[in-house]
Amino acid sequence: MTIKLLAIGKTDNKDLQALIDDYQKRLGFYIKFEFEIIPDLKKVKNLSEEQQKQKEGELILNKLNATDVLILMDENGKQLDSVGFSSYLQKHMNSGIKRLVFLIGGPYGFSPDVYQKANGKLSLSKMTFSHQMIRLFMIEQLYRGFTILRNEPYHHR
Template structure:
């Protein structure tokens, strides 16, 4: 299995990008991982929230292959502990899927089409974080999940 993370818009904070790169590299020791940025929409100011969600949704869906399992990072999603998340990853690996895709939406969330295509929703917290921070948090949690599965000490630090 491989894991892909899709996010809208690039990270312009150099320190944050450096942390993302670090965890991405660490994660690569456990699983094939790809982090793909979907560029911000041009002229988004001229679009309604609904139009923006629709256009972003079309871009997200265009990045998927038919057999991908799509999981949305969504404030109304299921919350898991880090151990629960590692078990969630293991269950997906055991199911024999080729690619698990996590998506961080744009500022207004996801279009109906994206919700309809998704096989699950996860929430990292009841708190709201910037879309930039969520990237770091999900990559760190993926890394943590694999260290838990391998019984490595990172989880308790």
């Protein structure tokens, strides 16, 4: 199985990007991992929030395969602790799917078409974080999940 993290917009903080790169490298020891950025939309000043979500949704849906299992990182999604998340990952690995895609949307969330395509929603917290921070948190939690599944000490450091 491959895990893909898909996000809208680049990370412009070099320190944050260095941490993302570090955890992405670590994660590669456990599973095939892909991280793809969909560039920010251009000329959004004339677009409503709904129009932006619709255009981002089209870009997102073009990046997905028909067999992908799509999980939205959404403030209204289910919250899991790290051990629960590791079990969530194991369940998906056991199901025989080819690719599990976690999606971090743009500033206004997801279009109705993306919600319709989704197989589930997860939330990292009731708090609001920047979309750039969520990338780091998500990759770190993926890494943590695999160290839990392998019974490695990282989780309790």
